[in-house]
Amino acid sequence: MKKLVLLLIFSIIIFQSCIESLDRSKQKKNYTEITKIAFGSCASEKHPLPIFYNVVKHKPDLFIFLGDNIYGDTKNMDTLKKKYKLLGNKKSFINLKNKVPILATWDDHDYGWNDIGKSYEYKEESKEIFLQFFDEPASSQRRKHKGIYHSYMNKYGNNKLQIILLDGRTFRDDLKPYNGEYDNDKRYGFYQKDYAPHLDTPSTLLGKQQWIWLENELKKPADVRIICTGTQFGIEWNGYEAWANFPNERKHMVDLIKSTKANGVLFISGDVHYSEISKLDTPFYPLYDFTSSGLSSTWHFATPNQNRIEGPIMENHFGLINIFWEQNNTKIKMETWDINNNQRIEYTIPLKSLQFQE
Numbered sequence: 001m002k003k004l005v006l007l008l009i010f011s012i013i014i015f016q017s018c019i020e021s022l023d024r025s026k027q028k029k030n031y032t033e034i035t036k037i038a039f040g041s042c043a044s045e046k047h048p049l050p051i052f053y054n055v056v057k058h059k060p061d062l063f064i065f066l067g068d069n070i071y072g073d074t075k076n077m078d079t080l081k082k083k084y085k086l087l088g089n090k091k092s093f094i095n096l097k098n099k100v101p102i103l104a105t106w107d108d109h110d111y112g113w114n115d116i117g118k119s120y121e122y123k124e125e126s127k128e129i130f131l132q133f134f135d136e137p138a139s140s141q142r143r144k145h146k147g148i149y150h151s152y153m154n155k156y157g158n159n160k161l162q163i164i165l166l167d168g169r170t171f172r173d174d175l176k177p178y179n180g181e182y183d184n185d186k187r188y189g190f191y192q193k194d195y196a197p198h199l200d201t202p203s204t205l206l207g208k209q210q211w212i213w214l215e216n217e218l219k220k221p222a223d224v225r226i227i228c229t230g231t232q233f234g235i236e237w238n239g240y241e242a243w244a245n246f247p248n249e250r251k252h253m254v255d256l257i258k259s260t261k262a263n264g265v266l267f268i269s270g271d272v273h274y275s276e277i278s279k280l281d282t283p284f285y286p287l288y289d290f291t292s293s294g295l296s297s298t299w300h301f302a303t304p305n306q307n308r309i310e311g312p313i314m315e316n317h318f319g320l321i322n323i324f325w326e327q328n329n330t331k332i333k334m335e336t337w338d339i340n341n342n343q344r345i346e347y348t349i350p351l352k353s354l355q356f357q358e
Helices: 002-030 051-057 077-088 091-099 123-133 208-218 247-260
Strands: 033-040 062-065 102-104 150-156 159-165 224-229 265-269 275-280 287-291 308-313 317-325 331-338 343-350
Touching (some): 033 051, 033 150, 062 159, 077 123, 102 159, 159 208, 287 317, 308 343
Parallel strands (some): 033 062, 062 102, 159 224, 224 265, 265 287
Antiparallel strands (some): 033 317, 150 159, 275 287
């Protein structure tokens, strides 16, 4: 009888030990800190924008507007204000604003009008309206320099996340009109091209002062850096707006990341009314460009893009970046969620793959 009691006690002790071990394992597994960043672009103020309700359901830590946040397309600043007011009074936007912190940059349609750059004559007035709408503090550095470029640094435990918002409009030189440069390439034969690359003329997209600022930002210590740009960075040339029209500027970006040894760079972009992930190979590590464009807008085809590794997703959607902070094993998961709250893209990379090799 004593042996049976001892055996029973011993079994209970072993069982409790296993349960405690399992609980510790669960706690350790659930300890991983996750940062969720949602983003999107191309939102008509005339549309009800129900996609914002989907965004809130995913409980992101942040939402980033990448441009064409309204379709202003005007020289009349009263008209521009009215269009921002339409967005601001929208129930779906109010719900988003009340539940998720918001950051924003602009693109052509909320800056001025289609494809416009530095020649837009109301850039200062447009900037002030933009900053007021997105509740930019009076003390913000954005109010102390030309353009709206800015950066944020957030700390998660021992990790740092840097958000860099570029301004691809205020300083950008005029685009070069297309003149048949790629007519022999059959891949581009099914649609009209608008622009050609600046191959033999000096040109800028960001401008001298923004490049100096960006270099200093990339020198700051950070584990993950999300660079936000209105137009696509990582695609091949397609005849529409993109960094590919300014190959010298894209090379400058690659060279700057290399010279500053900036680890953890990931681009997010908008503009094209569909979602895709592009991968631009470089000598140090691949530069991914995660495009989310189509909060309300849609397009009927995707252009050729040999750098595309995921997509295109043509329905209304938003992008979501999940950062799983783990010591020596941080991962970044990129997702596209459509208007029906279906996951359409899931692509995960280890943070180690975005680091310079010592």
